[in-house]
Amino acid sequence: MTWEWDVIWQYFPRLLEGAWLTMELVLVSGLIGITIAIPLSLMRASKLPWVRVFPFIYIYFFRGTPLLVQIFLVYYGASQFDAVRYSIFWPILKQPYWCAIIAFSLNTAAYSAELFRSAIQAIPTGEIEAAEAMGMSKSVQVTRIIIPRAFGIALPAYGNEVILMLKGSALASTITLLDLTGMARTIIARTYTPLEMFLAAGMVYLAISAVIIALFRFMEYRFNRYQYYHHTDMPKNLDPLLRDPHIDQK
């Protein structure tokens, strides 16, 4: 077995083309996913049982079945029905791109909704109490306290979900999309250098993850900055009366 570096260099631009589609899929379905997840998680955190039922079933289904099955159901499954093929949705469902977006969005929405639900329930009750004591209405509480607080709490776990989604997006290659994995497999079909191409593709995935990790780390520092302790030196011109005599003695 010989190792062919030149194949990697030769096809690297095409791999990057694939990487671009991968990032697009993750970003678009991530944004749609959050949009669906927020109302779902609020419903899941509701005290009324009948409000909790629908999101429960939705989340149960999408977490309980493999993403591959979901993609196949959307792409190959739906197109089996004439009713779908002759509907106004066909121009969208006809395209593998949108089928992938739909499947990924619904899937990530289920996981994110569960994350946000636990984040909502992790908000210290005192803060909600305080909001109520201030006379905030329920809707003001949601937009000013619950969502921003839950966002901060869910952030680290959500970063994890985005990385899982990045890797899940490789399944787009099964419905003819030339994402990073699809592109690698198509190149391999021609060059028979699976180790070289998959190694190169793996490196690109690592690079994309690094960007996602950095982005979330930055957001954590930004939105959860109150959680981090920053040491500050004591001002030199501090009023002597404010000094703690015990420390000075030391």
Place this chain on the structure above:
Amino acid sequence: MMNMRKLFATVALVAGGLMAAQAATAGDKIRIATEGAYSPFNMVDSSGELIGFDVEIAKALCAEMAADCEIVAQDWDGIIPGLRAKKYDAIIASMSITEERMRVVDFSEKYYSNVLAFVTPEGSDIEVTKAGLKGKTVGAQRATIAGQYLEDNLGDVVDVKLYDTQDNAYLDLASGRLDALLSDKFPAYDWLRSEEAKGFAFKGEDIDINDEIGIAVRKGDALKDKFSAAIKAIVADGTYAKINEKYFPFSIY
């Protein structure tokens, strides 16, 4: 002392057993990979058994060579890497002999010949020429001669869609996502006879690309000549024709 002897005896027994097991796998047993998703050449029946033209040819060849064979299923796009990784010793899976593949594996003599053909909806007004297919969506299986032909000859004018299996390509042709499918002719011939293929037909002339189907083995493996000789033998004694007849009313050799 007694214990020591017992221990030696056990070790010898186990080692002997292991060596015997190893001899059995390294000896006559030939492991053959096929895809199992390429009807009627190789597919899986309702009880999970591998069946089809390739499988019957493989069995006939093994009988001819008086070898003990095991046939395993392997996904198409990993089938050559698997051979090179010694997961099996030969590929009998309707694989075309191509220059690119010859760089990494050896091929026996051909055991059938293949042509390519376009399949479109019946009465479709598409002309299967470069000009006629301009801007259309045309599918093929990934890592096949058809897929490669499409990319090389029409890739600049048509939207090429590559599928993991031939079955998925049929599904998308049936759903109307594809304007045309480029396929090896014989499996498409078989599919067109099925219920799901109602309303579809071959379109235009066959594309003869001088495509021969052979058995792939690792580079330098002596199995290559054994298979070639066995193919000649089953063609000569009529076994081949009998198998051929079961699948196609014309000779595909």
